[in-house]
Amino acid sequence: MQKYLEGLEALHSAHVQADGSNALGRTVRRKPVVTKHPLIRLNPVTGWKSVFFNPGFVTAIVGIPKAESNTIINYLNELTSTTQENHVRFQWQKNDVAFWDNRVCNHSASYGFAPHRRHAVRVASTAERPVLDPTGRSQEEEINARYGLLEVIKDGSGLANYND
Template sequence: MTNATVKETTAILDLKKLALQEKSYLSYPPTVYSELEPFEHNDPGHRADPTKASIYNNAEKIFDLTPNIGTEIHGLQLSQLTNQQKDDLALLVAERGVVFFRDQDLNYQQGKELGRYYGPLHIHLTEGHVPNEPEVFPIFYDKSDEANKISSYFRTASDGWHSDVSYELQPPGFTFLKLDTLPTIGGDTLWSSSYAAYDRLSPALQKFLEGLEVVHSAKDQGLGAKARGITLRRQNVEHTHPLIRTHPVTGWKGLFVQPIFVHHIVGLSKRESDTILNFLYEHIYGGHDFQVRFKWTEDTIAVWDNRVTTHCAIFDYLNIDRRHGWRITAQAERPYYDPKSKSRSEELRKKQSSGQ
């Protein structure tokens, strides 16, 4: 195994222009990396002003898209945030799950700098990246054969619900996704609140699930890469995480499970595990009261917290047009469950009763 030297390019590539070419610009170098080293994560949300005044007092407009998840902010450029605004954004995203910024001028080099503020940048195990920029993960689908494979794999859109690379020992906290090229119609994305997904379960089921652990695996992703002749950048990754997870900043409980990377529940028979997991997946799929469906406009950036959300891209445009953008993902703490943590609904009721 060899270590790769991550290179910084001096010129900023015009990814939007490259995406319009017939040949894909994505790079798949035969590079193998060492395993990721554990690190102590200090979440910037701990430094935030609870009122998030640096954001609310400087934005032109802020509004929630649904009661449980999703907030949109107008009049702020992510490329120009102060450190206080970055800290306050961390708290806002932790509370609301996903926050959207339209008409953003942030380029991918600035995106890397912003992402690093929230944690070490993740390099994907298998997927293509911007040339010499392994931390920059393009989102690029069109009418190609590869896109058609995606379409046939996700026969049902709900099969695509996931939290980014949850199989890592320290999976991502924040993801920054900018889309700069959109189909004429379609290409929306759904996000689901893991806080509210937990809250909607009965107290008896909540009690049963708390303390259970789940194996998250990259095995299928690795096999898919091998079948395509793509280098696996690290060994197949597999780790065990709590099924109910506590967010380190909000202290709220969330359901940490999804169909793409979860393999089984530890300590249960296959039938028991499959039955419970399938119930939880259907619970997420059908949780329309704790989902937000976002219709993109060009140069919009979504910032979401993978620790307390799942998301699902809608591949309804593959036979129509292309969709392109880039993603930066920052790692966070190793998932944990704190028995003393509260649910989001408990905290909101407490605040309402105290008049906050």
């Protein structure tokens, strides 16, 4: 799946978010746009490949049938929302500040703060255009090489050493 996703691009749309804000009578702070990005991108700081997917924004995978696109989107939605190893839950305290890298992280507000009101100020810098460098490595590949661990076979050959 990782190798398959590397060759795909996704459409990211801000229209759903803007339409939801409009429906609730809230302010839409910027004109919604649709952009096309690689589904797997290279982080220019770490050099690691990662999935570039946000469940609230990806509407289609470019160049494949709609049914296949929807299946991949549903799979990635499930993966990003339920895989606990991919989550951090921040327990806010007074004067806390949280930083994350939008190139490799998604933000999702959780509920359960009643009777308090959720209020945050978000600052986002303009980043580079997402690209995939086919010679880039994943974090897993770099750690395996650094510590002399077996390289995970991901070429679809049917041989598997994952979790061995």
